[in-house]
Amino acid sequence: DGLLLKVDDLHVEFRTRDGVAKAINGTSFTLSERETLAILGESGSGKSVTAQAIMGILDSPPAQITGGRIEYCGVDLLTMPEKKRRQIRGEHISMIFQDALSSLNPVFPVGWQIAEMFRIHRGMNRSDAMSEAIRLMERVHIPAAKERANNYPHQFSGGMRQRIMIAMAIALNPWVLIADEPTTALDVTVQAQIMTLLKELQEESGMGLILITHDLGVVADVADDIAVMYCGRFVEHADVHRLYDNPAHPYTVGLLDSIPRLDQKGTELYAIGGLPPSLTNLPSGCSFHPRCRWATPECRVGGAPAFIEVEPGRWAACHHTEEVLHRDR
Ligand code: SF4
Ligand code: MG
Numbered sequence: 001d002g003l004l005l006k007v008d009d010l011h012v013e014f015r016t017r018d019g020v021a022k023a024i025n026g027t028s029f030t031l032s033e034r035e036t037l038a039i040l041g042e043s044g045s046g047k048s049v050t051a052q053a054i055m056g057i058l059d060s061p062p063a064q065i066t067g068g069r070i071e072y073c074g075v076d077l078l079t080m081p082e083k084k085r086r087q088i089r090g091e092h093i094s095m096i097f098q099d100a101l102s103s104l105n106p107v108f109p110v111g112w113q114i115a116e117m118f119r120i121h122r123g124m125n126r127s128d129a130m131s132e133a134i135r136l137m138e139r140v141h142i143p144a145a146k147e148r149a150n151n152y153p154h155q156f157s158g159g160m161r162q163r164i165m166i167a168m169a170i171a172l173n174p175w176v177l178i179a180d181e182p183t184t185a186l187d188v189t190v191q192a193q194i195m196t197l198l199k200e201l202q203e204e205s206g207m208g209l210i211l212i213t214h215d216l217g218v219v220a221d222v223a224d225d226i227a228v229m230y231c232g233r234f235v236e237h238a239d240v241h242r243l244y245d246n247p248a249h250p251y252t253v254g255l256l257d258s259i260p261r262l263d264q265k266g267t268e269l270y271a272i273g274g275l276p277p278s279l280t281n282l283p284s285g286c287s288f289h290p291r292c293r294w295a296t297p298e299c300r301v302g303g304a305p306a307f308i309e310v311e312p313g314r315w316a317a318c319h320h321t322e323e324v325l326h327r328d329r
Contacts, residue, residue, distance in 0.1 A: 001033035010068035021279035041229035094174035100161035111149025159190035231287040
């Protein structure tokens with residue numbers, strides 16, 4: 001399938017009172033049509049910043065992209081003319097956020113808000129735009145869409161509001177949809193329903209999907225690939241089955257062990273002790289070494305371990321991947 005997005009060696013820094021925070025330190029990945037990539041990490045790992053850099057919604061200053069490329073269909077978004085860039089980011093690449101209530105305008109009916117998209121971007125008249133809005137609400141399975149188009153955001157449940165956000169995000173038929181923790185505020189059943197909806201819309205349109213999450217359980221059933229982020233770097237990237245079955249990076253081992261699993265009852269849990277380091281003062285060597293039970297002196301010196309293909313289709317940044325893959329389980 002066609003390549004949509006190529007992020008290459010992206011670097012983002014923030015100026016803070018404590019100095020320069022290295023939020024993203026050389027992230028690379030691609031996204032093709034019909035592909036779902038999950039970016040997994042703790043809060044502050046750089047996953048939202050990656051999305052914001054792609055969308056061009058980093059606050060600048062204090063945030064600054066200090067290196068790398070973000071190509072959409074082969075053209076670098078960071079250097080293309082502003083007008084073209086704004087069009088791509090509005091129409092071709094779209095994003096949904098965790099908190100639907102604060103993203104929707106409380107004082108306008110939801111149908112009106114969706115219809116505005118068609119009025120502004122497609123030049124439709126009021127009644128055509130409203131028909132499109134209702135059609136879109138039906139497409140995201142909002143019952144009685146025609147009547148509910150007149151309701152205000154607070155009159156919907158959290159799950160229904162997230163469906164409305166999704167409707168707005170896909171209104172202009174984007175090729176890339178980025179969802180940043182889209183279900184975090186919802187209960188488990190509704191989370192699964194929203195994920196199913198996103199997959200269904202992807203099947204209809206062929207769009208590429210980036211799911212940003214701190215919870216592997218939410219994305220395990222829907223993602224093709226998972227990229228695990230720590231301190232602004234990808235530390236492991238593999239297809240979901242392989243990564244879930246046997247992680248190659250100690251940080252991924254820790255993340256998986258912190259999910260209760262039926263198939264590994266009785267094994268000793270490896271909880272990740274400690275906290276992520278400050279981004280203004282990253283440890284030397286591997287950023288994970290203060291928390292890693294496999295760490296050796298080699299891990300504490302020099303730069304970050306290279307992100308290399310440790311087996312076909314699996315990348316990891318760790319000096320001891322072989323031992324991690326063949327650990328006692
Ligand atoms: Fe742990 Fe060393 Fe691998 Fe870093 S490089 S994850 S410290 S074993
Ligand atoms: Mg976030």
